[in-house]
Amino acid sequence: MSEVRVLYRPPTSKGDKITDMDLKNQIINLVKLQELDSEIYALGNERAAKPQEIKALEDAFELKKQDLAALEKKSLDLQKQRKEKELELAANAEGVKKLSGQLFSLKTNKEFQTMQQQIADAKADGSVIEEKILLSFEESDKIKVQIDAENLKLKDEEKIFLQQKKTIELRGEEIGARLSQLDAQRKQILPGIDPKMLQEYEKILHSRAGLAIAAVKDNSCGGCHMQVPAQVINLIKMYEHIITCEVCNRILYIKE
Numbered sequence: 001m002s003e004v005r006v007l008y009r010p011p012t013s014k015g016d017k018i019t020d021m022d023l024k025n026q027i028i029n030l031v032k033l034q035e036l037d038s039e040i041y042a043l044g045n046e047r048a049a050k051p052q053e054i055k056a057l058e059d060a061f062e063l064k065k066q067d068l069a070a071l072e073k074k075s076l077d078l079q080k081q082r083k084e085k086e087l088e089l090a091a092n093a094e095g096v097k098k099l100s101g102q103l104f105s106l107k108t109n110k111e112f113q114t115m116q117q118q119i120a121d122a123k124a125d126g127s128v129i130e131e132k133i134l135l136s137f138e139e140s141d142k143i144k145v146q147i148d149a150e151n152l153k154l155k156d157e158e159k160i161f162l163q164q165k166k167t168i169e170l171r172g173e174e175i176g177a178r179l180s181q182l183d184a185q186r187k188q189i190l191p192g193i194d195p196k197m198l199q200e201y202e203k204i205l206h207s208r209a210g211l212a213i214a215a216v217k218d219n220s221c222g223g224c225h226m227q228v229p230a231q232v233i234n235l236i237k238m239y240e241h242i243i244t245c246e247v248c249n250r251i252l253y254i255k256e
């Protein structure tokens with residue numbers, strides 16, 4: 001078995017400045033401190049996750065805007081295409097007008113008939129373009145209805161999104177207020193702990209996920225759940241030294 005780690009031996013001799021700080025009392029204070037620190041650690045983690053939660057909500061909401069954006073693009077594309085068709089139709093009408101103007105200056109009947117056919121063809125082309133423009137308007141009307149519906153839907157989605165965001169922000173504020181309370185309570189306990197011991201405790205606290213002092217329960221460490229030998233348990237009960245878990249290095253104590 002490996003040696004029992006003795007972390008720190010507090011001053012015990014009479015006349016010492018901190019004789020009233022016997023080890024048992026200090027352990028009791030450390031346990032109180034740990035209760036606060038466990039909550040501080042959990043709240044700190046919760047608060048640190050908030051920006052990510054808000055970002056996820058924002059991303060999800062942005063994604064919901066995509067359908068509307070697609071419809072709006074489709075509507076704009078249709079308008080653009082229609083504009084082109086309208087120009088085409090105007091050019092076609094211009095062509096028909098020009099051909100019609102030339103019609104009566106023709107000399108032969110054959111030329112006249114050919115020109116008449118050309119005019120009829122051009123007019124037919126014009127009708128096709130007109131039909132396409134009409135269909136495009138119909139399509140635009142349908143899309144407009146869809147856009148209106150999508151806008152309404154998005155308004156509801158936005159309300160939900162803003163509510164959820166607000167809830168997260170309020171929780172963040174709540175955490176901030178609670179952390180201030182805990183910090184004030186922490187400051188009241190600190191004078192009851194030897195500074196060197198506190199330093200060791202905090203070192204373990206930061207390296208061991210917010211848990212520096214663990215109770216031994218059913219012969220195992222409350223931090224890492226590894227078995228604590230009977231010999232070590234006896235040492236803990238003697239309150240002569242700070243005893244740490246040989247696996248996770250947390251300070252060990254026995255609940256009474």
Ligand SMILES: [Zn+2]
Nearest residue numbers: 221224245248
């Ligand atoms: Zn352990």
